[in-house]
Amino acid sequence: xxxxxxxxxxxxxxxxxxxxxxxxxxxxxxxxxxxxxxxxxxxxxxxxxxxxxxxxxxxxxxxxxxxxxxxxxxxxxxxxxxxxxxxxxxxxxxxxxxxxxxxxxxxxxxxxxxxxxxxxxxxxxxxxxxxxxxxxxxxxxxxxxxxxxxxxxxxxxxxxxxxxxxxxxxxxxxxxxxx
Numbered sequence: 001x002x003x004x005x006x007x008x009x010x011x012x013x014x015x016x017x018x019x020x021x022x023x024x025x026x027x028x029x030x031x032x033x034x035x036x037x038x039x040x041x042x043x044x045x046x047x048x049x050x051x052x053x054x055x056x057x058x059x060x061x062x063x064x065x066x067x068x069x070x071x072x073x074x075x076x077x078x079x080x081x082x083x084x085x086x087x088x089x090x091x092x093x094x095x096x097x098x099x100x101x102x103x104x105x106x107x108x109x110x111x112x113x114x115x116x117x118x119x120x121x122x123x124x125x126x127x128x129x130x131x132x133x134x135x136x137x138x139x140x141x142x143x144x145x146x147x148x149x150x151x152x153x154x155x156x157x158x159x160x161x162x163x164x165x166x167x168x169x170x171x172x173x174x175x176x177x178x179x
Contacts, residue, residue, distance in 0.1 A: 015043035034154025
């Protein structure tokens, strides 16, 4: 498995991982009708734009198998909303279902965190739907529940929760209060 920066030509594979991981992860959480209408093609322009972006303070990484297949991605940079006192953010981590449970998410997250260190950021935030099984992953990586907000997806309100790390150096380490 290779973790590398996304490049021209990766957008379709990233969009595929994005839509397929939503369909498997959020089935039973988000309305089926919404998930059934997600398409790779609709997401490609978003990821092409991010790959081409001249934004210097964000990163988009892919997890690529030896055969060249992209099975996951992560992106992050400066915190985007300013609602909570954190300066860095992991915007997304998505893996195909078959690639989950192999520490690929950990590798992707750690690479994003290393990049955030180069920006001299000190703290980290990640948002996830409360019912997302990945919340356990964020807790295992030392994240503390620090906020919540409601958003509408597919016509239904969903609770989104924020996990935070006051000290970016502690990402990946469980706090004593969680042991």
